[in-house]
Structure formats: structure tokens, C-alpha cells
Amino acid sequence: MATFQETFRNIFKIHELRQRILYTLALLVIVRIGAHVTLPGIDSHLLSSAMSNSTSDNLFGLYDLFVGGAFSNAALFALGIMPYISASIILQLAGAVVPYIQKLQREGEEGRKKITQWTRYGTVIISAFQAWGVTIHLLNMNYNGSPVVPEEIRGIGWTFSTIVFLVAGTVFIMWLGEQITDKGIGNGISLIIFIGIIDRFPYAILDEYRLLAAGQRNLVIEIVILAFMVLVIAGVVLVTQGTRRIPVQYAKRVVGRKVYGGVTQYIPLRVNTAGVMPIIFAQSIMFIPSTLFSFFPNNEFIASIAGYFNYESFTYSFIYAVMIVFFTYFYTAIAFNPQEVAENMKKQGGFIPGIRPGKQTAEFIDNILTKITLPGSIFLAIVAILPAFVSRFGVSGSFAQFFGGTSLLIIVGVALDTLQQIESHLLMRHYDGFMKSGKIRGRRF
Template sequence: MKKLFTTLSNIWKIEDLRVRITNTLLFLLIYRIGSFVILPGVDSARIAAEQANGGLLGLLNMFAGGSFSRSSIFALGVMPYISASIVVQLLGIAVPYFAKLQKEGESGRNKINQWTRYLTIAITILQAIGYIKSQIAVESRLMADPMFTIISVFVLTAGTLFVMWLGEKITDKGIGNGISLIIMVGIIAQLPSAFGNEFRERTTGAGGLITFIIEIVALILVVMFTILIVQGTRKIAVQYAKRIVGNKQYGGVRQYIPLKVNAAGVMPIIFAQALMFIPATIQQFVPSLSTNSVLISLSNYNSWSHNILFAVLIILFTYFYTAITVNPNQMSDDMKKNGGFIPGVKPGKTTADYIDDVISKITLPGSVFLAIIAIIPAIAGSIGVSSVFARFFGGTSLIILVGVVLDTLQQIESHLLMRHYDGLMKTGRIKGRSAVPAAPGTVPPAI
């Protein structure tokens, strides 16, 4: 406890760090206040009663901090920006123009960010129209007025752009990645109510207090397991040749390339989830297939077929996303230009093949563990844990929480160490996701 108070005192003594943390808290407070501002003319209580709490809508509502179900001006949150970032990153692989921009350094990144913003506006307008037609359909008196749709689309689009601006301001003037912190705050906002509901259900119904304590212990173990996956690295030794410039010697030291066991982060789960909603979509648009046993099984969140296919897709997408974010050829070229080499491995193509082989080997256990984490909420739900509380046992929300918290703590620790204070831990250093090597010029998704 004394160590904790000493660390907090050291953080408060550093003016720059104190200002950044204060700015971050103020920006996040603005976001949370805005999430309770309802669209003009909408009866949010009536709409929330009509909405489903599970599936994709429940996940989107969690990311938006409850704004989605409240019909808030921030109902769409930052998800359109996330979608635009993913699309632009994939265009960098398929379209030569975007691939060229990724190699142009700072100017290229600025152009890519500009394209991402334009695409965010387009996606937000489309999602806003879909949100109004589907979520506010119960308000027939409003849906009959075309001006309501126009104004609501404008307000929702402006709300998403404002949230995106808040995220950029947090990144520039605060601590941590702004977009990631906004998503994390939205997820954490759902935890107290989920925790309280689960406690009441267990203490007043089946299971009792002992079952609730077992659930909490299981949740802690899952969080620890997730931290191991997020921080797990395979270090490759790199030796740099000695260079003498004037009377100074450069190089001649051994360093390490940290390759992440889970270099793809949460993206494989997001891609897999998008595909797993296809069966339910087919049933919705083709009523004749609504009784198809295969589609019903694949649409059931707790079925074996759904979770096995979900896990297989996560493993495949982990390999795919790792291949497009980690470039062994580029790493080999950069190493060669700087006079570095892996002991016992020839520079050039041999080094690239060696790095690619190591990545392939560590990606397999990383993808399997990621798939296990992704299906834990379904397992928890099948044994009686409420659907809302079960989401915190794994999946997208838990990986985002762990990753963002580690990244933010790593930045705080960096500020402390730069000013010769002790870090946040007595031994070792906090490792976030920033150590993941990626192809130069790529724009990683905010989460």
C-alpha cells in the first residue's frame, strides 16, 4: 500500500503527466455526459424495452457504453471509425495507390488519415439510416416524418465525428490511445450494473453466494490468462556490427526483436463475429429458411456448431491478419540497412524466411488461445451466468480492456522512468501492445 501511495505521489509531481491524466479524465467525462443526451423527440425507454440485449446489438451497445440502447446522440460511437480504419488498412494490401501512401512516411499517413475520415462519414451516414429504420421503428409517429430521419442522421453523424475528435484530442493532449480509451470506458460502464444484477440473481435465486464467489474467481483467472496472451512475446536476438564514426563507436551490441504471440490483437474475433452473423441475417431476409436446422444451430450463440465454427474462423483470421500486419521481408531489409543480423542466419531472404517461420510457429498457440478466450462467454452463459455478465469472461470486450489498460499503464510508466522515478511495478516492466512489429506506414486499427 505504501508503494501505491508513493507511485501516485510521483505521478502527481510530474506536471506534464498530471495535466495529461486530467485532460484524459475531462474528455472521457464529456463523452459519458454526451452518451445520456437522447435524440430529439425519441422515447428512449420505450425503444429500450423493445430491443434485444444479446447478439450483435448487445455487443454494439456494450462498445457504445449503453448509448446504442438509449438512442443517444453518440449511439453509433466510434465503430464507424473502426470500420473505416479496417477497410483502409485492407485497401493498403489490395490497391496500389494506398500501398504507395503507406510507404511515404508522415505525408502518406496524413493522406491515409484523411481518407479514413471521409470513409468514416460515409459509413456513419449509412449506419445512421439503418439505426433509425431498425431501432426507432417502434416510434411510428416519428418514422412517418421524413424530417425526423434527416435530422437524426445529421445528429448521429455529428455525434460520431465529435467522439472521433475527442479520441484524437485524448491521444494528443492526454495519456493513451484516445479511441481505445473511449471504447474501454464504454465497456467498463456496463460492468457495475452487470455485476450487481448477477449478485442479486445469485443471492436471491439459484446458486447462492458461493456460486457468485466462484464466478468472480473464474473471472480473475480468465483475466490473468488474457494478460499472458496479450503480453506473450518470442524474442529473436539481433547482433549489430561495430561502426566507428570519428572517435565514437556505434553498434556492436545485441538487441532483440519482440514478436508477439498474439500479433493480430482482437481483430480476428471481430472478423469472425461479422461472419457468424451471416446465418441470422439469411434467416431474416429469407423467411423460408427460418426453420432450417443448420442455420438455426449456427445462429444459436450457445450451440456447439456455432462455437466450433467461430473458433476455427478465429484461428484462420489470426494467421491472415498476422500476415498482413507483420512483414518479415521489411524487417529483414531494415535490419540489413542498419548493419544487423541474426546470429547463425544469413542476411536477406534467409533472415526473412527465418522470421516468417518463427511467426508461423508462435501464431498457432496464440490463435488457439485467442479462440478459447473468445468462446469462454458462451461457455459461461451455458452454465447459468447471465448473458451481460458473461461477456466480461472473454471475447472482444475482455481483450480490449486488458490491452488498453496495459498500453495506458505502459505510457504512464514511461513518463515516470524518463524522470528517474520508480516504475509502477517493483520488478519488471509493463509491456503493452505497442511493441508489435508492423509493416512501416500501416495504420493499425484503434483497438
């Protein structure tokens, strides 16, 4: 504990790191404020009453999770950063099939700038369409016969102004994310999603406390639940950081009077290369039946199909798990190209001991990646369906979502990435960081 306190004090001893952290916190506060500023013309009291009676087991609930409740508040930041994420995913997937985008991805800084520019344009287009859908959703919402959007302001003027506000909110959040990345600490886009999810944690703890206060939960059982949650988080951290290192040797080269190469490096293949994307893809598809049912509540056929996709049903969990395993392999194949890695190694004079450069190296890497992706995908599937099983044992729904699924994976991934960046700042100035203990070798010898 003393080491942790000393490390925390060291953070604020470094002027640049202190300024970056305070700058990041200030911008994240602005993001949370914008998530509670309701759009003009909407009755906030009727909106909260209508949203309290709606279910979260649909695409709207998933979307609201990523934007930190801004969607249910019909706030200026209701679309959040998700249109930017969608545009980024579309361009990333297009890079696997469109040769020109593949070329841009390999051009380094100039290609990255061009792709970033396209991503921004795509963000505006996607957010405009999504904002139009939000206006339709708000116009159809009512509580006990009273519309959320008053009749006197309905019309093309309100629709257009709402779309402009929502698109402007998304562009502003995108700018804030880029500012955090450039002048703050951590990845700005990821931190915005992170802070929106973690904002719900105090309310989840409060729900558990109410169960204890009402006598519906035994204190010993609550301690066991919390201990199990800690074990799950530890497992997610372990798998998130788990890698399979492949040794790579480089031949010696003599340039002038200097000798280059002759060292052994490693290719770190992550157990969970796909990250949280398989769960997002699978969850989006699994929520389609319940979302359709919300649009057609009186359709018996859609209602019967939606019954099989109930969040707590065995059918839902099984199909959900299978889809996660499939999307893990699918996204890993897109995100990591063994052929490209093998070609780069060959150009730089590197080779894997016992493996011929070129095609055999690519097949060797692909074989290892396929093997380590299987346990990673199964673990992702278990983590994804864990909240549904935990909720069956009396855990409140708001608290159960932190036992796994998208929420926990995003929280762990973003927290580890931010801690590693803080760690690098500390180590550069010869301070011990959060993630390692003991003396730095450079100071001991």
C-alpha cells in the same frame, strides 16, 4: 499495497501527468453523457421497452457493446467510434494490395497525415450510410403496436436530421479521441471503446448480487467464479504481453573517430500479433444468420439456419473457434511483413546470428511467427468461446461476457497500453511505476 499507494500519489505530484489524466477523464465523461442523450423525436420509454425484449446475439448487439449502450439508447453517439475503426481497417487492408497506399505507409509522417485525412473522409461516408440504416431500424421498431418514432414526425425531414445528428456525433467522438491522444494519456480511440465496455461492469456485478440475494447462488460458488475470472484475466495479460525475442547483431562501423554498431538488439515477435481483430471479424460473420432472422422472423429456412448458430450451441462454438484461428493467421500476415523487416535489417547492417541476410532472414522470421501464432490463435479461440460455456453454469449473461471474448481482450489491451504510458512518465522523472517494483538502476548506482 503501500507501493501502489505511493505510486498513485506520485502520479499527482507530476503536474503534466496530472493534467493529462484529468483532461482524459473529462473528455471520457463527455463521451458517456452523449451516450445517454436520445435523438430528437424518439419516445425513450417505448424505446427502452422495445430494446429490453430484443436479443443481443446479433450484429446490433455487437455494435451496442462497442458504443457502450449508446445504440440501444438511440443516442447522439449511437454510432460511436466504430465508423472510424471501420475506415481504419479498410485502409490497413487496402495497404496490403494497393501499391500507392503501401507507398504512403512507408513515407513516415507525411504519409501518415495523408492516410489520417483519408480515414476521416471515410469515417464521414461510412457513418452516413450507417446512420441511414439506423433510421430505418428505428422506424421499424415498435412496442405493443406503438411505434418508437411517432407517426406525426416521420418523413424525409426527420430522417435527414437524424442522419446529420448521428454523423455529427461520430465526427465529434473522433475529434475527442484525437484530443485524448494528443493532450491526454493513452490512445484516445481505444479508451473510448474501453470506457463504453467497462461501463457495463457495475451492472454485471449487480446482476450477480441479485442472484445471491435471491438465494439462487451460493456464496462459495460465487467466490469460485470470481477466482476463475481472475485466473482468466491473468492468462490474457500473460498472452497479450508474451513475445518471442529474436536476437539481431549490428556490424561495427567507423564514422570519423566514433564507432557505431557492434551491439545486440532484439525483434520482439508478439504471440498475439493480431490482437482482438480476429474475434471481431469472426463474431461479425457468426452474427449474420441471427441478424437476418431479425429482419425475416417468419422465414422458416433462415430460422432453421439461425438455430445452428445459437450463441450457446456446440456448432456455433466450433465454427467460431475455427474462424478465429483462420483470421488470426490472416490478420497477422497483413499486420506483420517479414520481408520488409529483413530488408530494413539488411540496410542497417543488422543480421540474425547464423542466418544469411535477405531472403533467408525473412523465411526464418516467418517460420518463427507461424509457430508462435498457432498457440496464440488457439488461446484466442478459447477465450472467445469461454463466455458461452460460463453462462451454462448459471452465470448471468452480462457478467459472463467479462470472462472472455472481445470485451476482456479490449479491456486488458487498453489498460496495459495506458499503464505503460503512465509508467513512462513516472520513470522519466525517476519515480517507480505500476508495472515494476524496486529501485531504479540509475538511482542505485
